[in-house]
Amino acid sequence: MRVLVVEDDVALAAQLQQTLRDAGFVVEVEHDGEAASFAGSEEPYDAAVLDLGLPTKDGLSVLRDWRESGCHWPVLILTARNRWSDKVAGFNAGADDYLTKPFVMEEVVLRLRAMLRRASGSGATVLRAGDLEYDVATSRFTWQGQMLGLTAQEHKILAYFMHHPGELLTRTDISEHVYARDLDPDSNTIDVLIGRIRRKLGAPNLIATERGQGFRLCIPPSSAVQS
16 A cells, blocks of 8 residues: 655654555655645555645645545644644544654554555455455455465555455556555566465455456455454
8 A cells, every 4th residue: 555654854754654664555755745745636645644844835735735636545644733723623624533743653554554444445454355364453464264475565466455345456556556656567567466466365266357457356245244
C-alpha cells in the first residue's frame, strides 16, 4: 500500500519513512505544503500522514486541496497542536484520524492499518479469500493455516489484492500502489510476481487473469467472511 508522508522535520520524516517501510508500506515523502498538495492531487496513494505546520501552505489547506480534487483515501494528521478546536478543524477539513506529538512510531503503523481496514469497507482485522488469510494488524499471510513466505514485493501485491477483493486491478493500478513513483517496473515484472504468488499458494485460480485488462482476486462465496 502506497503512503504519502508530509512532514517538514526532515529527521522525523526519515524516521517515519523507515518505520512504515519496515511495516511493508511503499512510502513517499514531501516536506512542504505546496509540493504535498500537488503530489496528493496527482498521484494515486492509499493513505497519507500529514503534519499541520508546514512551510508554503499549512496542512489543513493541503487536506482541503486533496478533498476538493477528489482524493478520498484516508488521512492521519500528525501534529503538536492538541487543542480540541484544532482537532475539530482537522476532522472538518476531511481527516480520518488525529495523533498528537510526541507519539510512538508503532502507533502510526497501527492507526494507518486501521484506517485502511475501514477504507476497504470491512473494518476487519483478518481478511480472507478461500484458504488465504491476511492479518492486517500483524501484516502476516497464512495459507491453509500455515505461514506464507513471500518476498517484500510479493507481499505488497497480495496485500493490495486482499484490500480490493473481487475488483479488476490493472497492471498500472498494481504498479502505482506497490512501487514508489521513481520506480516504473514493466508489465512483465508484475506478471512474473503474480505468477510466483500463484505458485506459492498452489491455487492458480485464486488470482484470475482478465485477458487484456488485468487481474482479479476471486473470493469463494463460502469464504467471504471477515473478522
